[in-house]
Amino acid sequence: MDGEERREKILEILKGRDGKVRGSELADRLEVSRQVIVGDMALLKARGLPVMSTPRGYYLDTGHREGYRKTLVCCHDRARTGEELALIISAGGMIHDVSVEHEVYGTLTASLEIRSLEDMNAYLQKMKTKNAPLLSSISGGIHSHLVETKGKEDMDRVEEILRKAGFLYENR
Incomplete structure (x- = not known):
């Protein structure tokens, strides 16, 4: 799997999750290092995608605000x-x-x-x-x-x- 395919898979995983996904979990699932995931997230953010990084994992910010x-x-x-x-x-x-x-x-x-x-x-x-x-x-x-x-x-x-x-x- 090349980098672009991996980033698309990351987006699929984030879209399919209700909560946060830890970088280490993504690294394990995609068989790459945690540092590769960090770089992928930076590239996804640079594309303007709403990837949020927290101490407890990554998620997509849908912009839905009720509060x-x-x-x-x-x-x-x-x-x-x-x-x-x-x-x-x-x-x-x-x-x-x-x-x-x-x-x-x-x-x-x-x-x-x-x-x-x-x-x-x-x-x-x-x-x-x-x-x-x-x-x-x-x-x-x-x-x-x-x-x-x-x-x-x-x-x-x-x-x-x-x-x-x-x-x-x-x-x-």
Whole structure:
């Protein structure tokens, strides 16, 4: 199977899945290395295809939106990361990404797609296992999350909970 056929097969697999597909699973199924899959995903994205990459796997973003989305600017140190994410989830929010502003590169964004405490725990465990720095470590802890809730009232609740806990970066 050549590269083009492999990328078409990847698209078939992603279209046929309801959830995310791990890169290692794609590599095993297509009998290539994980790095080849990373390159294939970059090529698919370069074609303008809505391939999303998360810590828990790849998926196609269909653009179907039912919820209310808002970018929330937060600030905290590494020790409070789990608390911040758990508060958002417990208030009915889903964390799509994290972004920081870099003085050279501009806005840097990483996809998170944290929808549940299980997703959150997997993310935190991977960060710990890999000893990976938070993206916000380059911006003094200041970062933003694209958060989605079912409606505006739920978003108001997320904001209020984050405000009371001191996470929102407001008037500092």
